[in-house]
Amino acid sequence: MISRDEMTALDSADPLAASHAQFDLPDGIIYLDGNSLGPVPKGVPERLAQVVNEQWRGDLIKSWNVHGWMDMPLRVGDRIAPLIGAGPDEVLASDTTSVNLFKLMAAALEQRPDRKVIVGQTGNFPTDNYLAEGLIRFTDNDHELRLVDGDDVLDAIDDTVALVSLTQVDYRSGYVQDMAAVTAAAHDAGALMLWDLSHSAGAMAVDLNGAQVDFAVGCSYKYLNGGPGAPAYLFVPRRLQDLVRQPLSGWLGHAAPFEFEQSYRPAPGILRQQCGTPSILAMSALDAALDVFDGLDMALVRQKSLSLTEHFIALMEQRCAGHGFTLATPREQVRRGSQVSWHHEMGYPIMQALIAEGVIGDFRSPDILRFGFAPLYLRYVDVWDAVMVIDKVMSEGRWDRPEFHQRSAVT
Numbered sequence: 001m002i003s004r005d006e007m008t009a010l011d012s013a014d015p016l017a018a019s020h021a022q023f024d025l026p027d028g029i030i031y032l033d034g035n036s037l038g039p040v041p042k043g044v045p046e047r048l049a050q051v052v053n054e055q056w057r058g059d060l061i062k063s064w065n066v067h068g069w070m071d072m073p074l075r076v077g078d079r080i081a082p083l084i085g086a087g088p089d090e091v092l093a094s095d096t097t098s099v100n101l102f103k104l105m106a107a108a109l110e111q112r113p114d115r116k117v118i119v120g121q122t123g124n125f126p127t128d129n130y131l132a133e134g135l136i137r138f139t140d141n142d143h144e145l146r147l148v149d150g151d152d153v154l155d156a157i158d159d160t161v162a163l164v165s166l167t168q169v170d171y172r173s174g175y176v177q178d179m180a181a182v183t184a185a186a187h188d189a190g191a192l193m194l195w196d197l198s199h200s201a202g203a204m205a206v207d208l209n210g211a212q213v214d215f216a217v218g219c220s221y222k223y224l225n226g227g228p229g230a231p232a233y234l235f236v237p238r239r240l241q242d243l244v245r246q247p248l249s250g251w252l253g254h255a256a257p258f259e260f261e262q263s264y265r266p267a268p269g270i271l272r273q274q275c276g277t278p279s280i281l282a283m284s285a286l287d288a289a290l291d292v293f294d295g296l297d298m299a300l301v302r303q304k305s306l307s308l309t310e311h312f313i314a315l316m317e318q319r320c321a322g323h324g325f326t327l328a329t330p331r332e333q334v335r336r337g338s339q340v341s342w343h344h345e346m347g348y349p350i351m352q353a354l355i356a357e358g359v360i361g362d363f364r365s366p367d368i369l370r371f372g373f374a375p376l377y378l379r380y381v382d383v384w385d386a387v388m389v390i391d392k393v394m395s396e397g398r399w400d401r402p403e404f405h406q407r408s409a410v411t
């Protein structure tokens with residue numbers, strides 16, 4: 001088994017080690033839940049204070065112009081774009097992931113009026129499938145959501161399919177879809193392709209334009225560290241922007257919002273994907289949070305992520321063999337996201353005990369303990385320490401205290 005000293009040596013050689021100092025992590029915890037809610041980047045509180053005190057308080061409504069509030073959804077989108085392989089003006093920071101899914105799924109169906117099928121996966125994050133169900137209800141139920149059980153979706157894509165809608169990295173298992181191959185298969189069948197990047201952006205390089213993807217959405221409160229409920233983002237490539245229409249035709253997606261015209265006319269480009277007034281405080285927090293990605297090589301981020309997860313799996317299998325954990329995450333690196341999940345029938349109380357000991361991951365029903373490895377602030381030594389705590393909690397039966405069996409609303 002690798003020693004703690006050897007893990008410390010890996011930290012010393014880590015080209016991303018300096019990023020750790022950009023985060024404000026509480027003492028005494030090992031944070032393995034950045035795939036759910038990223039921690040606070042140090043620049044965020046200062047930026048929020050500045051926006052509230054100088055801009056909102058000082059310049060009041062003038063701020064929409066003088067501080068560029070109006071352009072923030074595009075500006076922030078442009079900062080996310082290089083992380084996901086998109087070009088300038090192809091990404092908009094807006095709304096929530098769920099709302100963006102609705103907008104883009106509806107836009108896609110309108111492009112394929114003769115086709116009645118949306119292909120999804122049972123393993124998609126529920127909101128993705130729920131939104132498809134909801135949208136189908138508004139199409140007089142003449143569409144169908146075809147859900148694939150398992151990771152191989154290619155067989156479900158045929159010439160009845162209007163849209164394939166998948167999560168790139170499975171939120172439970174961490175399985176990574178082959179974005180290029182699935183997108184190509186969708187296109188070969190004449191369908192459009194939508195990817196949910198919530199569990200990939202910020203932890204691995206994503207190449208939307210390289211794979212000729214049609215639509216994408218994602219959360220920015222996970223690996224992008226934008227804060228709880230941070231604005232989500234959506235991607236539409238230039239080639240489609242003026243062809244598609246979205247159903248939430250709010251005034252800020254209008255071609256001339258301040259002309260207050262009687263009828264809706266969609267704005268050119270990505271701006272037609274906007275609906276109503278953006279949350280400037282939340283958008284400012286996200287903007288400041290994105291500073292940590294400035295100049296970062298996402299290939300290095302991916303390399304470290306894989307190395308952290310590889311070490312975690314190996315250490316768990318060496319140190320915690322016999323504690324009843326079964327790996328739920330692919331061993332094959334190319335198929336593994338930035339998380340490691342384990343099945344355990346006592347998953348819920350075990351995770352509560354770990355959190356009480358300062359190792360924070362989360363639990364996903366029915367039996368998954370999920371540990372996220374955000375390469376910008378996690379150290380190799382954290383991985384080693386976390387495994388020792390897991391071993392202690394299991395060996396000493398600490399997880400079996402009554403209080404750890406009580407379910408909270410958020411797991």
Ligand SMILES: Cc1ncc(COP(=O)(O)O)c(C=O)c1O
Binds near residue numbers: 096167199219232
């Ligand atoms: C893949 C995926 N999509 C969407 C969401 C949630 O979307 P929203 O921000 O609209 O709640 C999550 C939340 O964890 C998610 O994991």
